[in-house]
Amino acid sequence: MRIATYNINGIKARLPRLKEWLEETRPAVACLQEIKTMDDGFPADEFEAIGYKAIWHGQKSFNGVAILADGQQPVEVQRGLGIDGPKDGEGEQARYLEADVNGVRICNLYLPNGNPHPGPKFEYKLDWMQKLRERMKKLWEEEIPAVVLGDFNVIPENKDVWSVRAMASDALMQPESRDAYANLLADGWTDAINTLNPRGGVWTYWDYQAGAWQRDHGFRIDHLLLSPELADRMIAAGVDKEYRGREKASDHTPVWVELRE
């Protein structure tokens, strides 16, 4: 079964591209981030028409996550991690959605970017990562076969970015962000792409600006973390890179892992 993650940067603007990708690659599960719509604006009918059932957690203008499954209804387990936004009284942002599909726990996340660094948004990112770690420890204790996937907004190591120098001051690769990510792996989770590409050089994001795509100025921030049972079932993992070069593309590409049945 193929499980994929895709930060689509606006579901309304991306709908034709998204449906094309679903029909061409037919993942069993597709986790979306940055749907950028309120719940009632989610085009569930469009996905039903091509055989996908969905659950979603929307928000006005920003953020928003969804889980799509081929031919079956994802069974929702939890939405949110119980953490307020960076501004007082703002409430929780739509960044986390967890569901069961086919005996696999799917934990879809859109981690805060954290820029500018330092500042309250960066602190919010670190707090969020701590909450995530606690959730993942709980899944671990319960021995649930799980994949925690999405846009982590963390460049794990220098081999995961085209230019260390250009990105040095960015929240995506501050030592605190990297340590928090490394802690998740130290807890026993397997980074699917990194495990199969230990030398690095795999990107999942290319900025819209300054010809980043044409120059291959990218980095890796979209990740799939596997619990031990699922890591044992991993057959392959990859990036659907060509979708970044199509018309009206997202600035991210889809990333996926293939698991033995």
Added chain:
DNA sequence: ATGCCTAAGCCCCTTAGA
């Protein structure tokens, strides 16, 4: 040091992204 692009809201500029 800044803009480079893109999306969405509300309405043609502002906010946010990474």
